[in-house]
Amino acid sequence: MRVLVTGARGMLGSELMPFLAARHEVSGTDIHELDLRDLAATRDRVQCFSPNVIVHCAAMTKVDACEEDPDAAYAVNALATRNVALCSAELGASLVYISTDFVFDGTKQEPYNEYDMVSPVSVYGRSKLAGERYVRQFCPKSFILRTAWLYGKNGWNFVDWVISTMKDKGHLSIVTDQKGSPTWTFDLCRQIETLFMSDRFGLYHASGLGAVTRFDWTQKILTMAGIDKGSLQPITSEQLPQKAKRPANSCLDLMALRLEGLCVMRPWEHSLEDYIKSKE
Ligand SMILES: NC(=O)c1ccc[n+]([C@@H]2O[C@H](COP(=O)([O-])OP(=O)(O)OC[C@H]3O[C@@H](n4cnc5c(N)ncnc54)[C@H](OP(=O)(O)O)[C@@H]3O)[C@@H](O)[C@H]2O)c1
Structure with a gap:
């Protein structure tokens, strides 16, 4: 492909x-080369490489920067996504x-599945949802994950931040009232490929299996990394001033992947263990 x-x-x-x-002919683009907000430039780039699949x-x-600058958030997360969807459709690419x-x-008290109502509480969430709608509107051969x-190993992330902050400062305050499904980028890469090699277009939840609060996740990270968690302090979201509101529960149920028999995601603890081992 x-x-x-x-x-x-x-x-x-x-x-x-x-x-x-390792298995496909791959080309990558980022803001230094192409600003996806530019439809004509995006069309040129897509037509020039002529992909079978675009992974956007x-x-x-x-999330807080989106709250501060909604125009910027919608320009990238909604309109640039529309541009990519249009160009995919023009080429017949998925x-x-x-x-x-x-x-x-x-x-909701339970994990969310693909058939639950959406109702984002932040500009980031609303702008990404607008992106989903453009994808559905313009690109019939689409997977929304x-x-x-x-x-993951290549970017700022919570796991690395917890480990380095505890090592450097010896103290952390983490919220107990946000629950989610931690996801290792490596697992998600496998899931993305599994899906695009199929023709089961549609909407999928793709996260680590299971759910955990941010505080319990932090405890697990520190235990697995062999770091003393003596001065880890539980706090509530109210005690942590942040520009954008976060959902209290955003755990995902991978119902569509399960029903299609396409799920390769693993329990979040197993992935976390492998990630921390991979850094040693
Ligand atoms: N990280 C998470 O916890 C999380 C959770 C759920 C879903 N997601 C979604 O997963 C995807 C990947 O996330 P990630 O953490 O890998 O994101 P990331 O590290 O922030 O990477 C996004 C890349 O897109 C580039 N970009 C921004 N605006 C652009 C534009 N106009 N044209 C071209 N490129 C542009 C960014 O460049 P700059 O860095 O220069 O802006 C950056 O290199 C995103 O769609 C995100 O919404 C992420």
Whole structure:
């Protein structure tokens, strides 16, 4: 397959590139080369490489920055995604759009499946949802993958931050009232390939299996990394001033992958263990 990866220098895209290159002809693009907000330039780039599949990882991902600058968030997460969807459709290529658990408001007590109502509580969530809608509107051969709480070797992430902060400062305050599904980029790369090699287009949740609060996740990270967690302090979201609201519960149920028999995601603890071992 000829695969074009957007956001190729980001945390997910930079892991996806070499992962796919072992079996596919891969080309990557990022903001230094092409601004996806420019439809004509995006069309040129897509037509020039002529991919069978586009994996669209590029996004404005800083949740608080999106809240501060909604125009910037919608320009990238919604309109640039529309551009990619249009160009995929014009070429007959299939499109994998990476979306987010933040499309939910977090009021449900159980994990969210693909058939639950969306109701984002932040600009980031609303702009990514607008991207989903453009993908559905313009690109019939599309996979929308909602993932969550991503960490991986190539970008700033919560796991590395917890380990380095505890080592450097010996103290951390972490919220107990946010629950989610941590996801290792390596697992997500495998899931993305499994899906685009199929023709089961549609909406999928793709995160680590299971759920955990941010505080319990931190405890697990420190235990697995062999770091003393004596001065880890539980706090609530109210005690942590952040520009954008986060959903209290954004755990994902991978119902569609399960029903299609296409799930390769693993329990989040197993992946975390492998990730921490891979860093030793
Ligand atoms: N990280 C998470 O916890 C998480 C959770 C759920 C879903 N997701 C989704 O997963 C995907 C990958 O996330 P990630 O953490 O790998 O993101 P990332 O590290 O922030 O990478 C995104 C890349 O897109 C680039 N980009 C931004 N605007 C662009 C534009 N106009 N044209 C071209 N490229 C542009 C960014 O460049 P700059 O860095 O220069 O802006 C960056 O290199 C995103 O769609 C995100 O919404 C992430």
